[in-house]
Amino acid sequence: MKAAEADWQKRRKDIKNGLKKSVVDVLEERGLLHQIVGTREDLKKLLDSRRVGVYCGVDPTAPSLHVGHMIPFMALSWMYVHGYSVTFLLGGATGRIGDPEGRLSARPTMGKLEHSANVAIMHTQLKRFGELMERYAGRRGWTHEWAWRRSLVNNSRWYEKLTWREMLITMGRYVRIGPMLGRDSVKNRLEHGDGMSFAEFAYPLMQGWDWWQMFKTGTQVQIGGADQFGNILQGAEAVKLTAKKDVPWMEKMDKLFKEEPERNQDDVTEWPMGFTTPLLTTTSGEKFGKSAGNAVWLNEDMTSHFDLYQFWLRTADADVEKYLKMFTFLPIPEIEAVMVEHRQNESKRVAQHKLAKEFVELIHGLEASQVAESQHRNLFNKNMTMAQLVEQSEQRQAKIEPHPSVSTNGPPQDIEKYGRTKMVLPRSAVIGRPMSNVLWSAGFAQSKSEAQRLINAKGAYIAGRKEAKGEETGPGDSLAYVPITSPLYDAWKHFVIDERLFVLRSGKWRIKVIEIIPDAEFIARGLKCPGFDGTAAALKDEQAHLSPANPKDDQRRRSTDLTSIERTPDQEGWTGVGSPGTGGRKRQKVEQFLRDTGKLPVRLKLRSRRWGSPGEDDRA
DSSP states (O other), rough: HHHHHHHHHHHHHHHHTTSSOOOHHHHHHOOOOOOESSOOOHHHHHHOOOOOEEEEEEESSSSSBBBHHHHHHHHHHHHTTTTHHHHEEEOOTTTTOOOOOSSOOOOOOHHHHHHHHHHHHHHHHHHHHHHHHHHHHTTTTTTOOOTTTEEEEEEEEHHTTTTHHHHHHHHGGGHHHHHTTHHHHHHHHHSSSSSOOOOHTTTHHHHHHHHHHHTTTTTEEEEEEGGGGGHHHHHHHHHHHHHHOHHHHHHHHOOOOOHOOOOOOOOOOSSSSEEEOOOBBHHHHOSSTTTTTTTOSSSSSSSSSHHHHHHHHHHOOHHHHHHHHHHHOOOOOHHHHHHHHHHHHHOOOOHHHHHHHHHHHHHHHHHHHHHHHHHHHHHOTTOHHHHHHHHHHHHHHSSSOOOGGTTTOOOOOOOOHTTEEEEEEEGGOOOTHHHHHHHHHHTOOOOOHHHHHHHHHHHEEEEESOTTTTOOOOOSSTTTEEESSSTTTHHHHHBBBTTTEEEEEEETTTTEEEEEEOHHHHHHHTOOOOOHHHOOOOOOOOOOOHHHHHHHHHHHEEEEEHHHHHOOOOTHHHHHHHHHHHHHHHHHHHHHHHHTSSSOOTTOOOOOEOOOTTTSSSOO
């Protein structure tokens, strides 16, 4: 620790003597510093003097991060490579409320199923981004140092144990209603929108509670987009007022002042500070994001590497230098050299190609950026023949990991609807099946034996409610990945979330969020998967519904006719049966087939056991 403190003091002196840049100067040079909660002088003095913790939060209101999230994350990344401890905060608890900032109407209610899926996917995205960002920084001249610390925390960690009474007593009594009512987001909703719920009104208080939990462990600075300035300002004030009345925190500070007398003399603030980054907007000034309907997703199933490359290639000449500074770790002199070359012949779009390749490498890795660049070059290569294009396309397709949509044993789940991250499986392909079969049905392997080899190699994981040993935090509400080490025939009893959802992972990053649906519904949707015999499975599912083994289980079930399933509005991200007409014809065909084979009484209408549809039990 003494050596670490000595290194930091040397850095502090070098900054003071002009030998090194302050991280505040770096952020300003990169165009990443917009507004500051507090003064610039206090922020610079704090960051130059102390290795404080810094965090940036994101709510899982969508099934993926998007390009707009990357500006505050790039500011956090610069803090990371400069030796500060950084935290990505995932709003597992706050995501179902949603930030009301900038909205004139309430967000659509998110069901538990959709929320759990979003949390699991975004958790993996954030972990992956942290690792890829560090590798990318290493290829741009940054050497890993002992001081580099990053963590991913889900705020469900403290909200699961928190009572409303505790929050009101600890923080709520110090937060004044007047400033909250005076915020533009509140006034606009009350005067020009459809009003505001108490949950949305209390959202800034919940953000303040997040900061308080982290502030107690040394996280003094928060980063957010420009639209988060009000939340950060109110959160900083709430944390400051709470800290002044918190006896354990005050005792901790008294002890620090006694042990480090210089803290009283260096005029560095002990209170929370924050800053915002600019928003990524369209040429008309509209914000990029899910709410605006123009998000460019970072999930490769939703926006391919090629499409992401093309997005940046369309950057205007007036913006490209600014984006090279904001979204890459390229040194400023190198960016200036790129711009000199670009201006010699702007039609070649040299700077845009550099930006596109760098960004895809940052998000998806070096190989992905090389492939995306190659695809673009070949597409506009006048000498490329059709046969060569087809051959290259087939070679790239062969590298895609197996999925039911490309498996000869189980065609097809429409990849445009389900992607490789979200999918559905019939109950009979999951319940009571060995995990090797489930992995095969989910597309993690081309055969059951290959799936078993994956298990034997400890390369397959399932998300469970209890935290795994050694895991700092799980992907959802107290979830963590645990390795699959046995057949786990009864895995669904322990790992199915909200009675319908479970999450599988192979390796570090490949995950599937799987919804379990009744077999008859799976057939009615026209879906198939490896290892699923639709006719037998539908009959078995129907018999289980008509003659439950356990009367108590029957009380928990709700029978839903397929026509009502057809008319249930689709939850975002999950594809439903289709129009009532199309779905009805599919249902009639299933019924007629079972009657023709003598497996369904003529007068009995096909019904399916349904454990609850997305949004059915979760309406506010």
